[in-house]
Amino acid sequence: MKSLFEQNGGTYREENGYLIPDLTVEDSEWNISIYGRRHLQYIKQHRRALYSSLMISGKLKDYLQDIDNQAAELRETLIQQYKTQYGITEKLKAENQMEWVGLMNNINRQAEETILSEIVYADVT
Secondary structure: OOOHHHHOOOOEEEEOOEEEEOOOOOHHHOOOOHHHHHHHHHHHHHOHHHHHHHHHHOOHHHHHHHHHHHHHHHHHHHHHHHHHHHOOOHHHHHHOHHHHHHHHHHHHHHHHHHHHHHHHOOOOO
């Protein structure tokens, strides 16, 4: 009886008496941002069962794309909230560019930190 992996066209190679699934990731077709790539490294190192499950089921690309989408949405939301909170406006940009740049860099770092802790390196189930 063929395994589900074999029924879906999967093949194996033998190494030291074990059958190892032939799995590859084609990076050229992926459009994954830095957040998806960091999360991929995280699950490869710390959530191996999840990573293997996603690879075998063929859902890894969609999963990482979802992580990217969540990160992009959160980033946009946080930046808008921080701009309002700190009073960062186009008027400030026109009147004092250096202050505006400093504040924007600050809120970008805050948004990045939140994304990394809440999405990229969050304990997924």
